[in-house]
Amino acid sequence: MARSGQAMSDGEGTVAGADDAAADDALLVLTAMLLTPSRFPSVLGDDYVAACDALALEPYEEGYGLILGQDSAGARWTVVVEDTSQVAVAIAAWDCGMEHDLSPDERSMVCALPGWPMDLAVSAPGVPDPHDPDTDGEGPAPLAPPDAEAWGPAQRRLGADEIAAQWSAWREQIDDTLFPLPGTTGEPGSDAEGQVANDAEADADARDGTGADQENDPSSFPRHPGVRRALSEATAYTKTPPPPGRIRSSYASADVRTLRVDGPGWSMVARTDDIALFLLDEEPGTVIPVGRGTSLPGLLTALDGLAAQGL
Known part of the structure; x- marks a missing residue:
């Protein structure tokens, strides 16, 4: 594969130059990404298995590398390779602003898929503008990014x-005053839709019709039904582990991890020492915070223990 110039991971950055001697079947590399249980393009699915299925790939534990580029006619291609180590090194170099030639051995190539699964802010110089290749209706439909105007x-x-x-x-x-500290009382402000309820409300909400105390269930705290459902499903993950990649953990600081957890209709982002933020399919473009309270810390710790660990 011919490299078109310096690229950045996740489609960001600029292209420095082109290989004037690129062969007709050469790929001018623009960017690359990993498709592994701990790190994969979320645009493809809620977990690693779903992401592989979106590309008709077997969800092997070792994962894949995805290389996005253009051929000499400007057509968009996503090349799947088995050499994840080489792709990871290239991404790390590009993220540091360094040039790095990404040219995996052809024996590592799994397949070449038409199109790109996401928009890129760069294109290869010296070739026509990016466009889907003409496959004459054969093979899979070209990959395409989701509609930015939809939700x-x-x-x-x-x-x-x-x-x-x-x-x-x-x-x-996020206004921290929206989250009453454990042991406080009083009615929170009406605009604190995603807050953790105070202890008095939590005690009332946490009891079912038989009077059983469920105060350790985080889903009994938030008021938004979608968030309650998401927390209930996240709690269920700690009892029945979900598919690989549904829970991902990455480095935030010395003793803190960033969690990314997904489920049907919801996504959660959290720091293990802080609050959680939720996005729901039924609430377009809305970020709903959930305070730590007494139960969230334990849930985050349990989820981190189950997570696919990234860098």
């Missing part, structure tokens, strides 16, 4: 990824 599972997961990547900026927008 659905893919957009919800991409939104959660953005929050995870920019946690500090999003966290600064």
Whole structure:
């Protein structure tokens, strides 16, 4: 594969130059990403198995590398390779602003899929503008990014990824006074839709018709029914582990991890030492915070213990 120039992971950055001698079947590499249980493009699915299924790949534990680029005619291609180590090294170099030639051995290639699963902010110079290749109706339909003007599972997961990547900026927008400390009383403000209820309300909400105390169930605290459902399903993960990649954990600081958890219709972003933020299919573009309270810390710790661990 010919490299078109310096690229950045996740489709960001600029292209520095082109290989003038690129052969007709060469791929001008623009960016690359990993498809592994701990790190995969969320646009493809809620978990690693679903992401592989979206590309008609077997969900092998070792995972794959995805290389996005253009051929000499400008057509968009996504090349799947088995050499995840080489792809990971290239991504790390690009993220540090370094040039790195990504040219996997052809024996590592699994398949070449038409199109790109997400939009890229770059294109290869010296070739026509990016477009889907003409496959004469043979093979799979070209991959395409989700509609940026719509809201659905893919957009919800991409939104959660953005929050995870920019946690500090999003966290600064959350008013901590919305989350009463354990042991306090009083009615919270009406605009605190995603808050943890105070102890008195939690005690009342946490009892079912038989009077059984469920105060350790985090889903009994938030008022939004979608968040209650999401927390209930996340709690169920700790009893019956979900498919690989449904829970992902990445480094945040020395003793803190960032959690990304997905489920049917919901996505959660959390720091193990802080609050959780939820996005729901039924609430387009809305971020709903849930305070730590007495139960969330234990849930986050349990989820982190089950997570596919990234860097």
